[in-house]
Amino acid sequence: MTPSYDVDAVPPAAEVPAESLSSDPWLPTTTLRFPDGFLWGTANAAHQVEGGNVNNDWWEWEHDPDGPCVASSGDATDAWHRYPEDLDLCAAGGGQNVHRFSVEWSRIEPAEGEFSQVALDHYRRLCDDVLARGMQPMVTFHHFTTPRWVSSGAVGSGAWEDPRTADRFARFVETTAAALGPDRLPWACTLNEPGVVATMGWFLGMFPPGVRDPDAQARATATMLRAHAAAVPAIKAAAPDCRVGVTLAMMDIAPADPTSDADVGLAGLFRHRFQDVYVDALATGEVRGLGPAVDDFTIGATSGSVAGDFVGCQYYQRLVLDATVPTFQRPEPDGAETTLMGQAVWPPGLAVVLRRLRDAGLPVVITENGMATADDRRRCAWIAAHLAVAHGVMREGLDLRGYLYWSTTDNFEWALGYGPTFGLIGIDRDDGLARVPRPSLSFLNEIAVGNALDPAVVDRYVNAAD
Numbered sequence: 001m002t003p004s005y006d007v008d009a010v011p012p013a014a015e016v017p018a019e020s021l022s023s024d025p026w027l028p029t030t031t032l033r034f035p036d037g038f039l040w041g042t043a044n045a046a047h048q049v050e051g052g053n054v055n056n057d058w059w060e061w062e063h064d065p066d067g068p069c070v071a072s073s074g075d076a077t078d079a080w081h082r083y084p085e086d087l088d089l090c091a092a093g094g095g096q097n098v099h100r101f102s103v104e105w106s107r108i109e110p111a112e113g114e115f116s117q118v119a120l121d122h123y124r125r126l127c128d129d130v131l132a133r134g135m136q137p138m139v140t141f142h143h144f145t146t147p148r149w150v151s152s153g154a155v156g157s158g159a160w161e162d163p164r165t166a167d168r169f170a171r172f173v174e175t176t177a178a179a180l181g182p183d184r185l186p187w188a189c190t191l192n193e194p195g196v197v198a199t200m201g202w203f204l205g206m207f208p209p210g211v212r213d214p215d216a217q218a219r220a221t222a223t224m225l226r227a228h229a230a231a232v233p234a235i236k237a238a239a240p241d242c243r244v245g246v247t248l249a250m251m252d253i254a255p256a257d258p259t260s261d262a263d264v265g266l267a268g269l270f271r272h273r274f275q276d277v278y279v280d281a282l283a284t285g286e287v288r289g290l291g292p293a294v295d296d297f298t299i300g301a302t303s304g305s306v307a308g309d310f311v312g313c314q315y316y317q318r319l320v321l322d323a324t325v326p327t328f329q330r331p332e333p334d335g336a337e338t339t340l341m342g343q344a345v346w347p348p349g350l351a352v353v354l355r356r357l358r359d360a361g362l363p364v365v366i367t368e369n370g371m372a373t374a375d376d377r378r379r380c381a382w383i384a385a386h387l388a389v390a391h392g393v394m395r396e397g398l399d400l401r402g403y404l405y406w407s408t409t410d411n412f413e414w415a416l417g418y419g420p421t422f423g424l425i426g427i428d429r430d431d432g433l434a435r436v437p438r439p440s441l442s443f444l445n446e447i448a449v450g451n452a453l454d455p456a457v458v459d460r461y462v463n464a465a466d
């Protein structure tokens with residue numbers, strides 16, 4: 001295939017040759033400029049970095065001897081205490097203007113209706129410290145973890161299967177947003193990747209509560225959509241100018257054989273449950289097709305009200321579904337570049353999902369995109385290739401507002417523990433959690449300072465000597 005960042009040249013994910021499954025063919029060949037005010041920064045999440053989050057469902061899950069987790073989150077990166085070091089490193093380059101992190105519900109509301117002033121003060125300080133370094137806070141209110149008093153609910157398997165969780169979440173959001181106040185809330189994300197939470201937790205059983213039941217997945221999906229719809233006005237009540245959005249995990253999902261009814265049906269079903277139900281709900285206010293367990297319902301009028309003001313796009317991979325394979329996932333071909341998560345690198349898939357997100361009718365922010373790798377030059381290539389692809393979709397007319405790399409530092413990668421390293425800043429776990437900034441941090445900073453992606457700069461980082 002001709003090296004190109006021309007998004008029109010994107011072939012269907014299932015048909016590309018192995019050599020296209022890499023960042024290299026998609027690197028920019030001319031300087032790409034981004035609009036004024038484009039957001040540049042990094043993202044992380046409370047449970048993955050804070051350490052000592054003992055009061056949520058994940059902590060329990062990590063300590064279940066029969067569960068899938070390879071490690072406890074333990075001290076994580078001790079960001080609860082050491083986040084100023086991370087912020088200093090992000091701000092040092094002078095280009096990053098946004099910083100995304102999440103507030104931990106189980107710290108703020110450790111028991112129902114009991115709010116911790118210490119935790120709220122901590123997050124007020126965190127926002128202030130982000131602002132003091134010239135970056136805008138982007139606050140996520142739920143990033144995978146749920147307090148134990150919510151997850152051990154009496155209905156179904158608790159947490160998101162319990163419809164009461166939507167109101168409980170909205171009350172937590174309202175209290176937290178009021179405590180933070182409008183100046184600390186220029187940007188907010190309600191829920192992070194509800195499709196991942198519902199699918200991994202209630203359909204594949206890999207996340208808490210470890211359920212494998214499509215009806216339970218449907219109920220969890222419905223509660224999460226209601227929770228998002230309730231959280232938007234809850235945030236706006238405290239911070240009317242806050243730009244609020246939900247962040248969606250978006251994969252380029254394709255049937256292995258487009259002529260096979262089984263593969264096409266599987267891909268369609270998975271795509272609907274994992275992402276399309278959310279995109280459609282943002283676009284129309286209607287929630288449809290969740291199967292026999294959940295009647296169709298309305299979350300309300302769209303754009304500017306419950307849908308929010310933007311949608312977060314989180315892209316990491318393609319997924320080629322094959323009904324003849326026991327896991328349904330076609331293995332990646334030999335010769336493909338892969339990440340430490342075992343996924344093939346497929347930058348054009350970002351174009352596919354960004355085009356789909358245009359249907360939501362909202363501005364888009366890439367709120368997560370990143371590569372787990374032991375080779376930082378490949379991380380730089382990943383960033384350049386994905387930005388080049390995103391720029392192509394912007395030229396088609398997508399209202400793209402920013403790019404946030406996942407993740408600020410190496411962190412706790414859920415069931416996979418500390419193996420996959422995504423960070424622009426490494427964490428030396430053998431040296432007191434020392435912060436080790438990588439060249440990719442300088443690379444993102446150079447892009448951010450210039451508000452442009454310059455092939456010469458890309459070449460310098462991607463082809464740097466050892």
Ligand code: BGC
Nearest residue numbers: 045192193196249368406413
């Ligand atoms: C999640 C992060 C996770 C990342 C990499 C996203 O699905 O929001 O929490 O660490 O992907 O797997």
